Amino acid sequence: MLRKLQILLSAQAKVIISYVYDVGNYLRYNGDSLLVPKKERLYYRIIVDAHSIEKGLSLKDRRPGFGQEKIKRLMNEVSSYDISLGTFPLEMAVGALRAYVDLHPPGEPEQPFVEKVRQFVERFNGLDGVAFTGGVQSAVLPIGGPALTLLEGLQCRRSVRYFDEQLIDRTTLLELVRLAQGAPSQCNRQATRVYLYQGRHQIDRILALQGGARGFSQSISNLAIVTSDTRAWRGSNQRNQIYVDGALFLMHFLLAAEALRLVACPLNLAVDSRVERQIRDVGRIRAGERLIACVALGPMAGTAIRFARSPRRPIEEVVSFVTEE
Ligand SMILES: Cc1cc2nc3c(=O)[nH]c(=O)nc-3n(C[C@H](O)[C@H](O)[C@H](O)COP(=O)(O)O)c2cc1C
Known part of the structure; x- marks a missing residue:
């Protein structure tokens, strides 16, 4: 029993040491650091x-x-x-x-x-x-048409900030998430979750906290939040894998949207801990899940857009x- 406790405490101590290392590294090299020329x-x-x-x-x-x-x-x-x-x-x-x-x-x-x-x-x-x-x-977005090939999707995907307020049906949203589930995941943990929002009030509150959709937030009627569950990870060495897995899922999600001929814009959730808690409350996100990013989604509207x-x-x-x- 004592031995088990010792092993557990030593593993948790290593987590702290690794985070201290991360903090040092970030302080040394981040874009505000005076140590960077x-x-x-x-x-x-x-x-x-x-x-x-x-x-x-x-x-x-x-x-x-x-x-x-x-x-x-x-x-x-x-x-x-x-x-x-x-x-x-x-x-x-x-x-x-x-x-x-x-x-x-x-x-x-x-x-x-x-x-x-x-x-x-x-x-x-x-x-x-x-x-x-x-x-x-400028470009004119096509309406409908067959799903894109992977190569076409890789070449065409762009962040679009024009939406036409039309709701995406649940069948398409489920297909989107199903395709995104094809993302690789370390040891197949698949700890990523997707929360979908179509309520005006809730989207407005989330985007007001997010802040990166100013100027087009009102036109967003379909919003996803991608999160990743901390419970899937153990020990100091896995501390950042939550973001690696989450980001890979996010990329698959964006490409899947492109393939299904939806338009999308990833929206950062680079927020401090207070705002993270507020977004978690408004978005009804389970405790222990970390926020990866929002994605604004819409159908391709067939209109001329600038990007x-x-x-x-x-x-x-x-x-x-x-x-x-
Ligand atoms: C994690 C992440 C967060 C982003 N956050 C925002 C955002 O808050 N607002 C926004 O308008 N675009 C956001 N973007 C979109 C980037 O600006 C865009 O991907 C980049 O300029 C490259 O353009 P492209 O996506 O059209 O190829 C984000 C992209 C990523 C990957």
Whole structure:
């Protein structure tokens, strides 16, 4: 009995030590850490700020002159950026700022600000070999049609922030979850759960706490929350597997939506513990399950939409062929 207790306590102590290690690692390398050179932190900050501009531009009801504070910050960040770290942040930022200028025709009251942005963007015109890929793109979504192949789904999937308030029927939602269940899961634990919401009031409350769907939350009539059950995991070494399994399920869920010709947008649940508890209460989520992400869903409405381009990093920045010494 004593021996068993000793083993249990030692396992729990290892959990604490591993979390202390995680905290140290996060404090050392996170995007606010002063131990990370500023120019390296800027790389990601520019991408995030540029994306929030292209996202604003992609919305159905975009507000003229939106995001001025963010744009000023983005221009400052771009001005301080060290281009030797890669041109990708500039490609996104300048592309998004160009699209911002293009979507504000002369004569709008915001012109003085837009003019400043235009002058800023012009500074980059002579930059050789750099394509300014950020911004927005338009497309007409097809209605219905056969399910997509995996390759088509991988090539076509985009986060869509246009919804037409139509409810998705339960048969389709169950089919969606069934397909997502095809995701791999460590030792086949399948600890992921999906909560589905179609009530206006409940969706509004969840999205108000979530915060990442501002500007299009009112059009979302079908919302999922993906969670993962902590009870499936043991010991210090498995402490992060809950998120690995949960994220793989989430990806399958998004691809399944694409295959079934639904539109979807993942919505982060990167919230502090207080908001996590509130979302858990409103969403009636079981204690012990961690929040992975929300997904806004809708039928493809056959309408013309704009979506954020979200260009991809050059493959050389992503892949390393590691050869033997
Ligand atoms: C975990 C996760 C959380 C996200 N959260 C949000 C969000 O809160 N709001 C939003 O509009 N988009 C959100 N997105 C969508 C990303 O912005 C989008 O995936 C990215 O820009 C790439 O574009 P794509 O999905 O169209 O390929 C999220 C994506 C992921 C994977």
